[in-house]
Amino acid sequence: MNTWLAVLAVGLGSYTFRVVPLFVPWIASPPPRVERVVTRAGAASLAALAVASIRRQTAHADLPDTTAVVAALVVGLLVARRGARMPTVVLAGIATHIAVGLLAHGA
Amino acid sequence: MPVAHDAGMTTTRSHETATDLRAEWRDGVVAALTMLVGFVPFALVIGATVGAHGPVVARLASTPLVLGGSAQLAVLELLDDGGAMALVIGTGLAINARLLTYSASLAPEWAGASRRFRLVAAATIIDPTWALSRERAARGGSFEARRSFYAAMASVMVLGWTGLVSLGAAIGPAVDLAAMDVAVPLCLLVLVVPNLTTRPGAAGVAAAALVGWGATAAPAGSGVLLAALAGVLVAELVERQVPR
Numbered sequence: 001m002n003t004w005l006a007v008l009a010v011g012l013g014s015y016t017f018r019v020v021p022l023f024v025p026w027i028a029s030p031p032p033r034v035e036r037v038v039t040r041a042g043a044a045s046l047a048a049l050a051v052a053s054i055r056r057q058t059a060h061a062d063l064p065d066t067t068a069v070v071a072a073l074v075v076g077l078l079v080a081r082r083g084a085r086m087p088t089v090v091l092a093g094i095a096t097h098i099a100v101g102l103l104a105h106g107a
Numbered sequence: 108m109p110v111a112h113d114a115g116m117t118t119t120r121s122h123e124t125a126t127d128l129r130a131e132w133r134d135g136v137v138a139a140l141t142m143l144v145g146f147v148p149f150a151l152v153i154g155a156t157v158g159a160h161g162p163v164v165a166r167l168a169s170t171p172l173v174l175g176g177s178a179q180l181a182v183l184e185l186l187d188d189g190g191a192m193a194l195v196i197g198t199g200l201a202i203n204a205r206l207l208t209y210s211a212s213l214a215p216e217w218a219g220a221s222r223r224f225r226l227v228a229a230a231t232i233i234d235p236t237w238a239l240s241r242e243r244a245a246r247g248g249s250f251e252a253r254r255s256f257y258a259a260m261a262s263v264m265v266l267g268w269t270g271l272v273s274l275g276a277a278i279g280p281a282v283d284l285a286a287m288d289v290a291v292p293l294c295l296l297v298l299v300v301p302n303l304t305t306r307p308g309a310a311g312v313a314a315a316a317l318v319g320w321g322a323t324a325a326p327a328g329s330g331v332l333l334a335a336l337a338g339v340l341v342a343e344l345v346e347r348q349v350p351r
Contacts, residue, residue, distance in 0.1 A: 002192060003165040006182055010199035011172030017203060019229035021211040036346075037339055038204045040311050042177075043302040044338025045202050047312045048319030048331045049181050050295035055323045057288055069289055076293045080300040090148040093293040 064104030072097035128255045131248075135259030138243075142235045143267045149176050150268060152290045154275015156183050163276070170272045171265060174233050177298055178202040180291070185331065198331050209237040216244055216253070224254065231261035239264075311342025 054073065058066045076093035084092075153176050157166045166183060173179045182199040190198075210232050217225055236257075243256045302308040315338030322330030 003162055003169075003186055006186055006192060006195045006199070007165055007169040007172055009196045010178060010182055010203070011169070011174075013196070013200045014173055014175060014178065014203040014206060015230060017200075017206040018210045018232045019226065021207060021214050022217060022225045022229055035208050037343070038208060040302070040308065040339050040342045041335050042202045042205045043299055043308065044311055044315035044335040044342075045181065045198055045331055046177055046295050047299050047315040047338065048322075048334030049177075049184065050292040050299065051316045051319040051334075052323050052330065053184070053292045053295070055320060057292075072289045073292060073296065076296050077300070080297050081303070085145050086294060086297045087145055087148050089297050090152075090290050090293050093289055097289045 064101060067104050068097045068101035071100040124251075127252060131252045131255040132259040135239075135243075135256040135261075136263050138239050138256075139235075139260040139263035139267065142239065143264065143271070146176075146235070146268065147271060148290060149294045150271035151275035151279070152294055153180050153183075154272040154277070155279025156180060156187075156291070157272060158276030158279040160187055167273060167276060170269045173199065173203070174230070174265065174268075175203050175206070176268075177295070180295075181331070184291075194332055198335070201332070201335055206232060209234075213237065213240060216240075219250060220254065228257060228261065231265050233264075236261045236264050307342040307346040310345040311338040314338050314341035 054069065057069055061069065072093040075096040076089050079092045080089045153170075157163075157169070160166070169179050169182065173182065178199045181202055182195055185195045185198060210229065213232065217228070220228075239260050240253075240257055243253055243260075299312055302312050315334040318337040319330055319334035322333050324330075
């Protein structure tokens with residue numbers, strides 16, 4: 001029930017964001033500051049989610065597993081900063097995670 | 108004879124138009140398929156999250172209804188963490204609020220379109236469909252041609268994306284690789300990186316990450332909203348400091 005409620009509410013809200021500017025002319029040209037804040041709120045939420053996900057994975061992990069996660073993220077960040085697309089970043093990160101995990105557990 | 112000539116011209120013109128529209132349709136399909144390839148890992152990661160818990164139907168329905176990978180992932184992760192309903196919905200909407208600006212930028216181009224087209228097409232506006240639509244608009248052509256391109260591209264994108272996420276939901280629980288867990292923050296990282304190119308953007312992301320790290324124990328997933336608020340405030344403060 002909770003899942004349906006959340007999905008329908010976010011779905012309806014998202015559709016409203018999509019459809020209203022197409023019918024209400026004054027919303028079709030939001031002030032630059034509103035546009036900026038909207039973009040930054042999204043990016044900040046995603047950064048917080050990424051951090052929460054990392055924290056969850058490393059909370060009960062041993063040192064080799066934590067090292068593998070950190071190494072994967074550092075490599076992923078470096079590859080993403082160079083302008084690589086998502087598949088490349090994910091593959092580079094997962095490959096690093098596996099390689100460092102194997103090395104750290106073997107050491 | 109002139110009548111026959113005119114009729115022939117009309118037939119030729121409408122034949123050419125139909126051919127052009129078919130070419131636009133084909134271009135739209137190809138553009139969407141090419142773009143979809145790049146989204147396969149993200150779709151499979153979201154699919155694995157969809158398939159990880161119940162209720163499966165509601166979680167599968169979130170793909171076409173929310174139609175935004177990052178918002179969908181946030182909603183499902185927060186639900187799995189036992190987040191309060193208002194925070195789950197607030198976070199999902201905060202992430203998808205950018206759609207307002209996408210839709211606003213398409214409004215002038217679609218101003219002459221029928222109400223039905225706008226109502227249906229609105230449901231398919233998301234980062235890749237918006238980007239491909241802008242790219243197609245830059246090449247010019249009639250509205251009919253651009254509409255044909257958009258209809259084909261958006262249909263393939265929505266159906267393809269929903270199919271890939273569903274595939275991830277089906278195979279995700281079977282493919283229990285620890286290394287796949289790291290794919291979630293990696294996907295989120297890729298979405299955040301473009302914001303690091305400006306000082307205010309980077310400062311906002313850093314603030315959100317710090318607050319997010321410190322607030323993981325905050326009740327019912329409120330850490331994400333606190334972090335988002337901190338990110339926006341810090342970015343705005345730095346924006347005022349940056350010399351113009």
